[in-house]
Amino acid sequence: MIKYIAYCRKSTDEKEKQVLSIESQIAELKEFATKEKLQIVCFLTESRTAKTLGRPVFEEVIQKIEKGEANAILSWHPDRLARNSVDGGKIVYLLDTGKLIDLKFPTFWFDNTPQGKFMLSIAFGQSKYYVDNLSENVKRGNRQKLRKGILPNKAPYGYINEPRLRTIEVDPIKSRIVKKAFELFAEGESSIADISRFFQKFGITKYSGKMLHLDTVKRILSNKFYIGIINFGSEIYEGTHKLFLPPELFSKVQKIIKAREHPKNNKHNFTFLGLAKCSECGCSITAEVKHKCYPKTRGNVDYIYYRCTKKKTHCGQIYLREELLEQQLRAIVAKSSLPDSWAKLWLERLNKEGTEEKANSENQITKFSSEVQKIDKKLDRLLEGYLDQIVDPQIYQQKKNELVELKIKFKGKMAGISKNGSEWLGLMREFIEVAADAAKIARAKHNGEELSFFAKGLLFK
Template sequence: MTKYICYCRKSTDEKDRQVLSIDGQMAELKEFAQREKLQVIDFITESKTAKEPGREKFAEVLKRIEKGEANGILSWHPDRLARNSIDGGQVIYLLDTGKLSDLKFPTFWFDNTPQGKFMLNIAFGQSKYYVDSLSENVKRGIREKLRRGIWPKEAPLGYFNDLKTKLIEVDSKKSKVVKKAFEKFCNSNISFSEIARFMYVNDIKTKKGDCLKVDQVKHMLRNPFYIGTFLYSGELYKGSHKTFISKALFNKVQKQMENFARPRNKGHNFRFTGFIKCAECGSAITAETHPRFYKRTNRKVVFNYYRCTKSLGSCGQKYITDVELEKQIRNLVRKTSLPEEGYRIWQKLLEEDKKSEELSASQRSIELESKISNLEDQENTLLDGYLQHIVEPEIYKKKKNEIFDRKLKLNDEKSKNGESGGGRLEPFANFIKTAKDGEELARAKNNLSELAVWTKNAGSNFFLGDKLLKLTLKKGFDTLFSTRHLPNSAARVAHLSFWAGLEGIGPPLEDLESPGLPLTYSPKQLLIIL
């Protein structure tokens, strides 16, 4: 009597949704075995694709048949046994040698005769053809997506795969979180783990609901997909998806990642360390906490101090309390801020310059379009040579990437000089916005982080000596500081305007007494030094 081993398989990446699950196959095969009065000695299941040889459980079935434990196989369909020529050939060979005497399938007729083996061979061939054609169809679909600038895999964080349009769309909520993560990493000294926690709190997690891994955060911050390009199989492609990260922000993040050093856990969150040095010895300024217990009142008071680390040698500088240092910084911010009236004057000038910028940007865009069109012609010529086997694949890929890089640079330049116009005025617009916010920032409370960021944006070369903070104010902020004694905003703006030439913003201190300086310069002349 023939002894059968029942073999059930369903691939984890099975594309045919009509194939029964393993449990479904087993139920059907048990019923079939009872109906046909078959002796089944074992049930073996496997969740693995049959496209390639190397299935452990299937190899076990064949080995047991060679040993003589069984001489028949029961399965749902021949494609459960083999979808490649090697596995199919092994089954046919065992039939030829007589070690395998019978195969039973509820969905396929088989008789161990030359005709039956011929039909089985055709069934195996059809299964292989199905896999091959499916693979080719998938590859063809991927190539078509790449030609259309569509990323053919799972959408990056901040995007989602639209099942209806088959496109990658911006997730209105998560994209804001991703953009904020880019900005936080660029503007704050925070670690990759802190970025991951920030995203977790804002509902961006792994598929299992966990916090993102550090490598996932790094991949996100380095992914050029966010600025409209992607790399697939060694080739660069221009994406057709919408972007929400600017090229300038992306480049800042890349630079920050190159210089990034994992911050040490200091235990305390002192905001004014890391950028101030000792004026006497040049060592870094650190901060520490000292508790003091008062017996008379039976209470403990904690004092925070900033002091020289003395890492470069002996130093006679004394400590300064955090309250005293904060007071000096708030006073500095207040004196380098731009009054509301001055802000309105500059906003008006900015609007006038934007109109002029838009006109010149339009003319430049036409020139860039012509250059891009020429590169596209070169790309088409290169593709024709590749398809006609005139150009080698490696040379084609290299030249295509070179042309793509040139097109990308031209497109970047076009975006800067295109519809937005006035984009070059953005640095100055940011300056006056930052300067305007200073006054409100100085009045607010519990905002040490914002104060530290604002101070570092406004100055450099910070030194602490004799309990006084000294620094070099950056262009623009130095003028606002040196004109703080003038009677009104118009007078301060006049000084800022008059001296905004190629040498930088701000008049020499000895010239500040000159009255009635005219509004001579426009914001465009400030771009060089901001």
């Protein structure tokens, strides 16, 4: 007696589509089995791609055939069973050994004869060709999009995929939320967790409605897509999408992120080391952790103390708790703050200078434009060398990435000059803004790395 295993498969993880498709296949197979008077011992279903190996339910089908629990398979089409040469070969081998007697498909004729097995092998080969060709077409389409400066993936937060034009456009609502998040973080008083809560408050969350993971938020704040750079695979491309984030704001956020990162190769990351020397003997200042135990109240508590190394001679200076040192540094930074009225006055004067400077910035723009043209020629020569197999693929990617980043940098400078005049105006404006932010840095909490960085600039000038 021929006993059939009914196998249904759908290569998607979307549950609603999966249920409808699988149910539809089951209904069709039941109707076909009734019509052909086939005995079905069980229905096995799964939602996995057949392109790659390792489908657990398919392997279960093979094991049941090998154990003799069934000796035939019923499925909608051969491509439901296999889209790769190994799984297709397993089916043909079981037919050759006689463990698999028959295959039935409502949409495909099969007879267990040399001619039938030949036609089955062709069907498996066509299925494999289909997925291989589809994969190559997708890769080709992605490369074409990247050459046009379009990201072939889901748009980052603040952008939306335009299905009609197949481009990425600015989301008029979420772009303002993302920009505000960058502005909040650039002020130096917000943590990554604060930004995640800000996103949740305004509807940028996981699908479940929960806050974005901190790593996700950090990736958003570090995503160069917001300044026109597309990272895809191991290569960098120049994006053509519209920008809603000023490059200066993005750069400021990157500096804060870098300042807050802790070195991972140090056992202890003492925030305020290297800022000063002992005023009495001139030796360096070191730091150490002291462990104290409060059995009845707080348990084990760690305190950080700073003290003179006393390596040159006897020194009478005692240790200082990190909290007290931080208070002194905040006071120094606060005193160095530029009053808002002064900052406003200087910025107004700079704006006037900028208006005059714009008339004299053509030479710089011409210079940078010439550099961009040179880079374009280098990229063309590099591509020719790669296509002629003169340049190694790894070297090609490395040099291409360097040239694209340099090209985007020059274009950014050209845009900055067009907007703000010559470079010194931008540097002066940045200095005034940083000096005006000193009070905020002094008042902020949990920003020891940023405070240390700012204080270092003051103490060593």
